Amino acid sequence: MIRYLARRLLSLALSLIAASIVIFAVIEIIPGDPAAYMLGLNASPEAVAALRDQLGLNGTAFSRYLDWAGGLLQGDFGQSYTYRVPVAELIGERIQVSLPLAAYALVLTVLIAFPVGLIAAARRGRPADWGIMAATQLGIAIPNFWFAMLLVLLFAVKLHWFSAGGFPGWEGGLAAGLKALTLPAIALALPQASILARVMRSSLIDTLHQDYIRTARAKGLTRRQALLRHALRNGLIPVLTIMGLQFSFLLAGAIIIENVFFLPGLGRLIFQAITQRDLIVVEGVVMLLVFAVIVVNFMVDIAYGAADPRLRRRR
Amino acid sequence: MLNRLKLAIAALALSASAALAAKDTITLGMVLEPPNLDPTAGAAAAIDEVVYANIFEGLTRFAPDGSILPALAESWEISDDGKVYTFTLHGGVKFHDGTEMDATDVKFSLDRARAPDSTNAQKALFAGIESVEALDPRTVRVTLKNPDGLFPFKMAWGDAVIVAPESIDKDATHPIGTGPFRFVKWVKGDRVEIEKNPDYWGTPVKLSHATFKFISDPNAAFAAMMAGDVDAFPNFPAPETLEQFKADPRFRVIVGSTEGETILSTNNKAGPLADIRVREAIAHAINRQEIIDGAMFGYGTPIGTHFAPHNPAYVDLRALSKYDPELSKKLLKEAGQEGLRLRLMLPPPTYARRGGEIVASQLRAVGIETEITNLEWAQWLEQVFKGKDYDLTIVSHTEPMDIGIYARPDYYFQYDNPAFRDLMDQLNLATDPTKRAAILGAAQAMIARDYVNGYLFQLAKTGVANAKIRGLWENAPTQANDLTGVYWEE
Numbered sequence: 075m076i077r078y079l080a081r082r083l084l085s086l087a088l089s090l091i092a093a094s095i096v097i098f099a100v101i102e103i104i105p106g107d108p109a110a111y112m113l114g115l116n117a118s119p120e121a122v123a124a125l126r127d128q129l130g131l132n133g134t135a136f137s138r139y140l141d142w143a144g145g146l147l148q149g150d151f152g153q154s155y156t157y158r159v160p161v162a163e164l165i166g167e168r169i170q171v172s173l174p175l176a177a178y179a180l181v182l183t184v185l186i187a188f189p190v191g192l193i194a195a196a197r198r199g200r201p202a203d204w205g206i207m208a209a210t211q212l213g214i215a216i217p218n219f220w221f222a223m224l225l226v227l228l229f230a231v232k233l234h235w236f237s238a239g240g241f242p243g244w245e246g247g248l249a250a251g252l253k254a255l256t257l258p259a260i261a262l263a264l265p266q267a268s269i270l271a272r273v274m275r276s277s278l279i280d281t282l283h284q285d286y287i288r289t290a291r292a293k294g295l296t297r298r299q300a301l302l303r304h305a306l307r308n309g310l311i312p313v314l315t316i317m318g319l320q321f322s323f324l325l326a327g328a329i330i331i332e333n334v335f336f337l338p339g340l341g342r343l344i345f346q347a348i349t350q351r352d353l354i355v356v357e358g359v360v361m362l363l364v365f366a367v368i369v370v371n372f373m374v375d376i377a378y379g380a381a382d383p384r385l386r387r388r389r
Numbered sequence: 390m391l392n393r394l395k396l397a398i399a400a401l402a403l404s405a406s407a408a409l410a411a412k413d414t415i416t417l418g419m420v421l422e423p424p425n426l427d428p429t430a431g432a433a434a435a436i437d438e439v440v441y442a443n444i445f446e447g448l449t450r451f452a453p454d455g456s457i458l459p460a461l462a463e464s465w466e467i468s469d470d471g472k473v474y475t476f477t478l479h480g481g482v483k484f485h486d487g488t489e490m491d492a493t494d495v496k497f498s499l500d501r502a503r504a505p506d507s508t509n510a511q512k513a514l515f516a517g518i519e520s521v522e523a524l525d526p527r528t529v530r531v532t533l534k535n536p537d538g539l540f541p542f543k544m545a546w547g548d549a550v551i552v553a554p555e556s557i558d559k560d561a562t563h564p565i566g567t568g569p570f571r572f573v574k575w576v577k578g579d580r581v582e583i584e585k586n587p588d589y590w591g592t593p594v595k596l597s598h599a600t601f602k603f604i605s606d607p608n609a610a611f612a613a614m615m616a617g618d619v620d621a622f623p624n625f626p627a628p629e630t631l632e633q634f635k636a637d638p639r640f641r642v643i644v645g646s647t648e649g650e651t652i653l654s655t656n657n658k659a660g661p662l663a664d665i666r667v668r669e670a671i672a673h674a675i676n677r678q679e680i681i682d683g684a685m686f687g688y689g690t691p692i693g694t695h696f697a698p699h700n701p702a703y704v705d706l707r708a709l710s711k712y713d714p715e716l717s718k719k720l721l722k723e724a725g726q727e728g729l730r731l732r733l734m735l736p737p738p739t740y741a742r743r744g745g746e747i748v749a750s751q752l753r754a755v756g757i758e759t760e761i762t763n764l765e766w767a768q769w770l771e772q773v774f775k776g777k778d779y780d781l782t783i784v785s786h787t788e789p790m791d792i793g794i795y796a797r798p799d800y801y802f803q804y805d806n807p808a809f810r811d812l813m814d815q816l817n818l819a820t821d822p823t824k825r826a827a828i829l830g831a832a833q834a835m836i837a838r839d840y841v842n843g844y845l846f847q848l849a850k851t852g853v854a855n856a857k858i859r860g861l862w863e864n865a866p867t868q869a870n871d872l873t874g875v876y877w878e879e
Contacts, residue, residue, distance in 0.1 A: 104767075105771045106765070106768050106770065106771050107770065107771055108767075110770045110771065110775060111767045111770055112424060112431050113432050113508065113510040114431075114432025114510050115432070115786065116432065116511050116794070117432060117510050117511075118513060120512070121510065121512045124505075124506045124507065128508065156424030156425065156431075157425060157562070158425050158562060159562055167577055167578070168578060223612075226616075230612055230616040230618075231612055234616065238612035238613045238618050239604070239609055239612070239613060239618070240579060240602060240613075240618060241576075243579075333605060333609065334609055336579070336602070336604040336609050336613070337578075337579075338578025338579040339578070342578050343577075346422065349737075349765060350767070351767040352424075
């Protein structure tokens with residue numbers, strides 16, 4: 075187990091180094107000068123040159139990479155060009171929105187997908203199953219930003235139950251914060267829940283054909299008992315894989331939803347940073363997301379073990 | 390359960406009516422978030438839209454109609470040769486951190502802006518200054534290299550506000566000015582909050598608290614206005630919904646003018662475009678009203694030169710470039726440029742992207758094919774503005790009184806005319822308003838006759854506000870959300 079962990083950690087470190095090089099190189103290629111962007115159409119060339127100097131943009135690409143990567147190792151993400159504050163501080167502020175939003179959406183996803191998937195599997199081929207399959211197909215097909223706009227028009231503009239968007243900050247209280255995240259979380263969760271429910275259903279149906287289920291039934295368990303006690307646990311492996319991917323997606327991929335609800339999350343930070351050529355922020359956030367994806371995958375691997383003891387032994 | 394629900398609704402209703410009783414707070418929507426809050430170190434309009442006149446003040450300031458008013462300078466005297474300005478400052482002015490504002494702060498601010506390592510985005514405003522002296526705490530003498538009748542105008546820009554040496558390093562994130570509002574907090578990506586400055590030296594403001602909320606998505610902006618999350622959106626990003634707001638008595642639509650000349654910028658040194666006949670042909674191929682209607686939902690004023698129509702010195706020169714496709718074809722034939730192909734580079738704003746499509750089809754009608762490339766701002770700055778690697782582009786030049794850019798041969802139009810530079814030199818020396826107007830008129834005519842660029846329209850300022858709000862700027866002589874005169878009608 076320890077050797078396994080050491081191997082995983084080494085591969086984690088190598089992935090991060092490779093990612094940092096790729097990220098830095100890609101951002102080097104994008105045309106656009108942050109200093110020119112900041113000073114606009116009337117700026118004199120001397121002022122732009124002075125600002126480039128201040129921002130430390132004048133070194134070679136290699137020395138700037140070393141500065142940046144060296145800083146990362148010490149937990150220093152550098153200083154944002156445009157905001158003039160440490161990148162770590164910006165990320166810290168934004169993650170207070172993005173992480174709870176992703177978690178909230180994932181909880182909703184699970185709360186919807188698990189029962190729905192179970193019912194569909196248990197009622198396979200019957201009207202309830204057809205209905206669920208049709209509804210989840212629709213859930214996948216509807217673009218989430220459009221669904222989000224419908225939610226805003228109904229609950230904010232018509233009914234005034236929620237704000238149209240924005241985030242008051244957690245210092246305004248847990249309830250206010252969660253309330254502000256509710257509509258975005260629903261908009262994010264709907265398509266994910268539809269996908270997960272379908273994965274859950276087909277995975278359960280697969281396991282229901284296994285010999286051990288037949289044995290369990292022969293032993294005298296009802297269909298429901300066999301489903302809940304034996305099939306569910308075995309059917310969870312593909313579901314966990316999908317959930318891991320979904321969490322990474324929810325964390326990194328909420329850019330559009332954050333725009334629709336004008337939430338100050340990581341997605342909007344990176345979007346804004348790219349337009350303003352605040353490259354150091356882009357690099358920092360992308361690095362962090364890569365790190366998050368790797369860690370989530372790592373955790374999913376561990377969760378496999380919990381769900382299926384055979385996988386633990388195989389290692 | 391039902392009772393608890395009723396209770397909750399009653400509580401909500403109560404808090405809502407309490408909010409209605411004495412409303413002295415406002416939430417303003419803005420499309421872009423400022424990158425930082427120091428107006429002396431960045432060109433972003435969003436900086437001034439938060440801090441101008443609210444947090445920071447200069448020696449002079451823009452009035453809502455574009456005229457120049459005294460601000461921190463109570464008055465000033467100009468020497469007979471027009472080179473020495475002696476400003477008398479208001480007494481008892483304090484920065485928000487409690488320190489006194491005096492002549493040394495003025496000297497510091499102006500010297501810093503014109504220093505060799507200055508990163509002021511409008512450094513040219515200070516280029517004419519020879520020296521700045523603090524004579525006594527309330528008197529500053531500015532000596533210019535040449536007489537400059539526009540100096541008080543230049544000092545009204547957001548880039549020329551007075552800052553303190555003690556707080557300058559923090560101004561980007563925690564601005565310390567002398568204005569009637571002081572900074573409270575900035576939740577990055579979401580909002581900036583400011584509150585009334587109880588120690589303000591001038592007329593106190595009526596609002597106690599103001600929030601600037603950043604909403605970039607047009608649909609979200611619409612929803613935020615409709616849901617009442619935002620009280621006013623002075624530059625509303627969804628013009629297609631303005632009719633809906635007009636029809637709704639809860640709202641007021643505010644349409645005004647800006648300093649933004651939207652032009653079809655032309656690379657005057659790019660092959661066929663160096664030929665004035667080709668540029669003239671392009672000018673006559675353009676139907677301005679069609680662009681205003683098609684790209685701007687009818688908001689915008691057609692212009693015939695690079696000058697704001699609401700300025701008293703404006704000359705209507707639209708006749709020089711009136712829509713005449715037949716004349717265009719004739720001119721192209723004369724120039725031997727039938728079947729011309731040009732590259733049209735479009736930055737992100739809708740006026741450029743939508744306007745560009747229309748311009749392309751109008752040019753096609755006279756036989757000029759265009760190849761459209763959409764660019765991000767940063768790319769546009771790099772390739773078009775700095776690299777001058779383009780034929781045509783569409784941009785709104787939003788700085789006030791910026792006709793002087795035509796005197797810069799290395800500017801991205803690459804218009805090189807000594808006669809024009811001579812006019813600008815004369816303008817800088819002229820202090821008499823009639824003489825200035827005459828020179829400005831000649832300058833407008835010169836760039837219109839040289840067909841330097843295609844002059845399209847003056848960008849309109851279209852805003853939406855709660856019908857009970859008073860005192861918002863209608864026009865935008867500079868990009869600002871001056872809240873000093875804003876209040877809620879009972």
